[in-house]
Amino acid sequence: MKLSGPLREFQDRLGHVFATPDYLIRAVTHSSMSSPHRDDNQRLEFLGDRVLGLVMSEALLNADVNAAEGLLAPRFNALVRKETCADVARQIDLGAVLKLGRSEMLTGGRRKEALLADAMEAVIAAIYVDAGFEVARDRVVAMWGDRIHNVEKDARDAKTALQEFAQGQGEAPPSYVEIARSGPDHAPIFTIEARLQSGATEQAQAPSKRQAEQAAAKALLDRVQGESK
Structure with a gap:
């Protein structure tokens, strides 16, 4: 063919x-x-x-x-x-x-x-x-x-790294909440908020929940690690 x-x-x-x-x-x-x-x-x-x-x-x-x-x-x-x-x-x-x-x-x-x-x-x-x-x-x-x-x-995905950080601080595992969904059904955009027990949060948008969760986790991890230095 x-x-x-x-x-x-x-x-x-x-x-x-x-x-x-x-x-x-x-x-x-x-x-x-x-x-x-x-x-x-x-x-x-x-x-x-x-x-x-x-x-x-x-x-x-x-x-x-x-x-x-x-x-x-x-x-x-x-x-x-x-x-x-x-x-x-x-x-x-x-x-x-x-x-x-x-x-x-x-x-x-x-x-x-x-x-x-x-x-x-x-x-x-x-x-x-x-x-x-x-x-x-x-x-x-x-x-x-x-x-x-x-x-x-x-080598470690952002969600795993964030969870390890939380455990190291004696906190519960982070949670992920869908804040919004926009766009047509065939091309949605998800807004996810990553939350730590300490109260720190970060949001991210992506075409899939998994990508948005990873992006939010990375943003939150970068923030809290920067603050801890």
């Missing part, structure tokens, strides 16, 4: 030309578009998650030959988590070529973090089955780029 113009352009952004284009087509086909004659990307997603894990494990070992397992594990988690996969997907504009059913289209599926992350894993698997591990590894390392070497500062 030949690729459409947008998918050919996506190959350029991806940095890999598929010998078997069907792999890429399957990787960008969401389950809302599957049919008896059209496979979706769920099986590729399963495989891509494992390929990504192996690539990141190897990359971290090579990046810091002296790091102990206790340091490598949180770095690994930061590099393979859904937020990071979705961020890379946005970097290569994967959402623009996703094949979605009507319901997903109407609810802003091209911008959904979980959907983008799953599709990113499926694309990694598509490269792997099309060209083998070495090519897949090279493309993943290129797309993840500086994230691999700068992962130390992102």
Whole structure:
């Protein structure tokens, strides 16, 4: 099967030309578009998650030959988590070529973090089955780029770091409250407030609750850590 113009352009952004284009087509086909004659990307997603894990494990070992397992594990988690996969997907504009059913289209599926992350894993698997591990590894390392070497500062997500800070102060875990939701149903914007028992609060907005919670947690953590210095 030949690729459409947008998918050919996506190959350029991806940095890999598929010998078997069907792999890429399957990787960008969401389950809302599957049919008896059209496979979706769920099986590729399963495989891509494992390929990504192996690539990141190897990359971290090579990046810091002296790091102990206790340091490598949180770095690994930061590099393979859904937020990071979705961020890379946005970097290569994967959402623009996703094949979605009507319901997903109407609810802003091209911008959904979980959907983008799953599709990113499926694309990694598509490269792997099309060209083998070495090519897949090279493309993943290129797309993840500086994230691999700068992962130390992102090894703990902001919510976890804020919770650890609260525990260190003898406080209850932070809470997250949805303050507002704006925009149309297919492209909502959530306003979340992060709260500490001490009374400190910070708000943030994002297209998903998870992103807004993380952003609010980071803002609050930056504030309270700055005040404690």
